[in-house]
Amino acid sequence: MNPTQTEITPENTRIGWIGTGVMGASMCRHLMHAGYQTTLFNRTKAKAQPLIDLGAGWVDNPAQVAAASDIVFTIVGFPNDVKQTLLGDDGVLSGLAAGGTIVDMTTSQPALAQEIAAAAAAKNCSALDAPVSGGDVGARGAALSIMVGGPKDEFHRLLPLFSLMGRTIQYQGLAGSGQHTKMVNQILIATGMIGVCEALLYGFKAGLNLESVLKSVSAGAAGSWSLSNMAPRLLKGDYQPGFFIEHFIKDMGIALEEAKRMNLSLPGLSLAEQLYLATAAQGHSKSGTQALLLALAKLSNVDWKEN
Amino acid sequence: MNPTQTEITPENTRIGWIGTGVMGASMCRHLMHAGYQTTLFNRTKAKAQPLIDLGAGWVDNPAQVAAASDIVFTIVGFPNDVKQTLLGDDGVLSGLAAGGTIVDMTTSQPALAQEIAAAAAAKNCSALDAPVSGGDVGARGAALSIMVGGPKDEFHRLLPLFSLMGRTIQYQGLAGSGQHTKMVNQILIATGMIGVCEALLYGFKAGLNLESVLKSVSAGAAGSWSLSNMAPRLLKGDYQPGFFIEHFIKDMGIALEEAKRMNLSLPGLSLAEQLYLATAAQGHSKSGTQALLLALAKLSNVDWKEN
Numbered sequence: 001m002n003p004t005q006t007e008i009t010p011e012n013t014r015i016g017w018i019g020t021g022v023m024g025a026s027m028c029r030h031l032m033h034a035g036y037q038t039t040l041f042n043r044t045k046a047k048a049q050p051l052i053d054l055g056a057g058w059v060d061n062p063a064q065v066a067a068a069s070d071i072v073f074t075i076v077g078f079p080n081d082v083k084q085t086l087l088g089d090d091g092v093l094s095g096l097a098a099g100g101t102i103v104d105m106t107t108s109q110p111a112l113a114q115e116i117a118a119a120a121a122a123k124n125c126s127a128l129d130a131p132v133s134g135g136d137v138g139a140r141g142a143a144l145s146i147m148v149g150g151p152k153d154e155f156h157r158l159l160p161l162f163s164l165m166g167r168t169i170q171y172q173g174l175a176g177s178g179q180h181t182k183m184v185n186q187i188l189i190a191t192g193m194i195g196v197c198e199a200l201l202y203g204f205k206a207g208l209n210l211e212s213v214l215k216s217v218s219a220g221a222a223g224s225w226s227l228s229n230m231a232p233r234l235l236k237g238d239y240q241p242g243f244f245i246e247h248f249i250k251d252m253g254i255a256l257e258e259a260k261r262m263n264l265s266l267p268g269l270s271l272a273e274q275l276y277l278a279t280a281a282q283g284h285s286k287s288g289t290q291a292l293l294l295a296l297a298k299l300s301n302v303d304w305k306e307n
Numbered sequence: 308m309n310p311t312q313t314e315i316t317p318e319n320t321r322i323g324w325i326g327t328g329v330m331g332a333s334m335c336r337h338l339m340h341a342g343y344q345t346t347l348f349n350r351t352k353a354k355a356q357p358l359i360d361l362g363a364g365w366v367d368n369p370a371q372v373a374a375a376s377d378i379v380f381t382i383v384g385f386p387n388d389v390k391q392t393l394l395g396d397d398g399v400l401s402g403l404a405a406g407g408t409i410v411d412m413t414t415s416q417p418a419l420a421q422e423i424a425a426a427a428a429a430k431n432c433s434a435l436d437a438p439v440s441g442g443d444v445g446a447r448g449a450a451l452s453i454m455v456g457g458p459k460d461e462f463h464r465l466l467p468l469f470s471l472m473g474r475t476i477q478y479q480g481l482a483g484s485g486q487h488t489k490m491v492n493q494i495l496i497a498t499g500m501i502g503v504c505e506a507l508l509y510g511f512k513a514g515l516n517l518e519s520v521l522k523s524v525s526a527g528a529a530g531s532w533s534l535s536n537m538a539p540r541l542l543k544g545d546y547q548p549g550f551f552i553e554h555f556i557k558d559m560g561i562a563l564e565e566a567k568r569m570n571l572s573l574p575g576l577s578l579a580e581q582l583y584l585a586t587a588a589q590g591h592s593k594s595g596t597q598a599l600l601l602a603l604a605k606l607s608n609v610d611w612k613e614n
Contacts, residue, residue, distance in 0.1 A: 110513070133523075133524070133527045133528055133529065134527055134528070135528065138527070145523050145524070145526065145527045147523045168522065168523060168526055168527070170519055170522050170523040171519070172515060172516070172519055172520065172523065173514070173515060173516065173519075177513075177514075177515060180509075180510065180513040180514075180515055181510070181515060181520050181523050181524070183509060183513075184506045184507075184509055184510045184515070184520050184524055184529075185506075185523070185524045185527070185528075185529045186529075187502060187505050187506040187509055188502045188503065188506045188524060188529035188531070188534065189502075189528055189529050190502065191498060191499070191501050191502030191505065191575070192498070192499045192502045192529070192531060194498050194574075194575035195494060195495045195496075195497070195498030195499045195502075195575060195576075196495065198494050198498065198573045198574075198575050198576055199491045199492075199494040199495045199498075200491075201571060201573075202487075202490060202491055202494055202562065202565075202566060202569075202571060202573065203487065203488070203491045205566075205569040205570075205571050206417070206484075206487040206490075206565070206569065207480070207484075207487075208479060208480060208484060208487055208488060208491070209479070209480065212477055212478070212479055212480075213479065213488050213491050215475065215477050216440075216452050216454045216475060216477040216479065216488050216492070217440070217452070217454075217488070217491055217492045217495060219452065219475055220440045220441055220445070220452045220475070220492070220532065221440055221441070221442065221492075221496055221532050221533065221536075222440065222491075222492040222493075222495035222496050222499070222532070223531065223532045224495070224499060224530065224531035224532065224533075224534075225527065225528050225529070225530045225531065226528065226531075227495060227531075229528075255509065258509075258513070259509060259512075262509075262512040262513065263512075263607060263608075264508060264509060264512050264607045264609070265603075265606050265607045266505045266508075266509065267501075267505075267578055267582070267603075267606075268498070268501035268502060268505050268575070268578060269502075269505055271574055271575060271578055275574070296572075296574075299572050299574075300570060300571045300572045301570075302571065
């Protein structure tokens with residue numbers, strides 16, 4: 001931290017928050033509980049109402065959020081939403097005073113994070129890209145992993161805020177590095193999920209008792225978070241979203257686009273994207289990522305629901 | 308357990324052991340340390356010498372092992388070795404007295420396990436298929452996962468012996484079910500390893516600090532045994548075998564052959580097999596499974612060794 005900077009406290013820092021979906025609402029609530037004065041905007045006002053009831057101020061666009069804030073957090077949907085929210089006509093940067101900071105926690109494009117950082121710097125503001133993993137449960141429990149790119153001193157200065165939302169908070173490098181790290185995370189999950197689903201289908205077709213199989217394979221070299229958490233849901237026929245397939249398809253698209261730009265062939269991730277596109281085509285874009293199993297089951301005409 | 312059966316003890320049961328490679332030698336040693344009289348055979352006698360020095364008897368072929376034993380364990384290389392060792396001219400079944408038991412702990416074909424079980428039953432003997440996971444470390448520490456198929460009462464009768472070698476010992480069903488369960492295990496590892504290697508290559512090309520990335524992604528939804536154990540080795544350029552690629556290619560071949568027989572398409576496993584064949588073609592058949600990264604690196608002309 002720059003020793004001339006004052007430590008961030010609820011007394012000296014006004015927070016702005018844009019994006020109050022399942023993740024954002026929980027994360028913002030942690031800052032408010034710590035005493036931070038907060039100004040909100042969200043595309044659908046109804047989703048922000050519980051935070052307004054807690055005392056957050058409501059304004060009509062991102063620029064007005066920025067005008068009332070020292071640090072503005074965003075966690076919205078797709079890269080185009082990020083761009084509009086931060087760089088658009090009524091966007092955050094148009095309202096943010098010099099010295100202000102933008103923290104985009106949406107999972108978005110590394111290249112866009114760099115563009116935002118440059119635009120912020122041109123206005124004597126700072127920007128961090130800080131996507132998260134941990135899902136709704138991690139957001140509620142302030143147990144997220146937060147992967148941060150941007151100016152290192154700004155990362156250190158904002159640590160007291162990140163610490164209210166996450167448990168694993170890691171600086172990853174210059175602008176875009178947080179997003180790149182999140183892509184690493186998603187590549188691991190995407191390809192690993194193919195393995196979980198194919199393994200269960202194999203066991204099912206072989207006539208095994210899958211609960212018993214999981215006891216044999218979960219604790220050793222085949223073990224993973226996905227196996228421990230998603231296989232039991234699949235055995236119950238539970239396809240409820242922890243994370244929407246349509247959002248996962250967005251993330252895989254970003255990773256493959258970046259990989260193409262870097263001249264990197266990722267055959268496993270490419271297969272995962274194709275299988276997830278098939279899963280969505282079969283009506284599961286709003287199901288959880290574990291519903292990939294249903295596309296693989298349909299591919300071989302396996303009646304998984306009889307499981 | 309059949310209440311008329313006597314519990315297995317070193318006083319009433321003679322053990323035979325065939326296959327004293329890295330895994331087999333450790334597993335056999337645990338039985339000997341518990342006091343079991345043991346008769347050995349191995350294709351390469353030198354590898355059995357430490358156990359002979361501990362007091363095991365040496366004979367010249369599997370039939371002679373069987374003639375001196377009540378229960379014969381085998382853990383050899385490929386399915387053809389299993390077939391030769393158990394069903395061949397000087398094989399175990401030609402020497403085993405009625406009432407004897409065969410336990411094949413090789414990772415092998417489910418169909419062959421069924422053939423062995425039938426041949427054993429025809430001689431009033433029993434057979435269990437009991438492949439393991441946990442590698443050399445698990446074998447040394449008696450911490451293996453042992454996945455057992457065959458007659459359930461025989462599984463229960465032999466539990467005192469399995470408990471000397473493993474920590475997770477699970478009955479999986481009739482003959483072949485232990486092998487099928489091991490295939491589930493290998494499908495998970497194979498496809499998961501693609502994800503680990505692609506994720507590291509992505510992060511490397513993006514210029515990230517991979518140690519720092521692992522801190523962000525290892526503990527959450529992207530976490531796995533492979534990531535925690537293999538990624539650090541890859542960052543050090545360590546391709547030493549915990550498990551040989553040539554053996555993994557054997558296992559994937561068995562799983563894909565069984566899947567084909569069951570009319571099950573496994574695109575992820577098929578891709579893994581192709582990538583591992585490429586890794587072997589590049590001179591890494593005796594490297595550890597993590598060396599898959601090198602084939603993916605070569606595919607995109609990435610100079611990973613500069614990492």
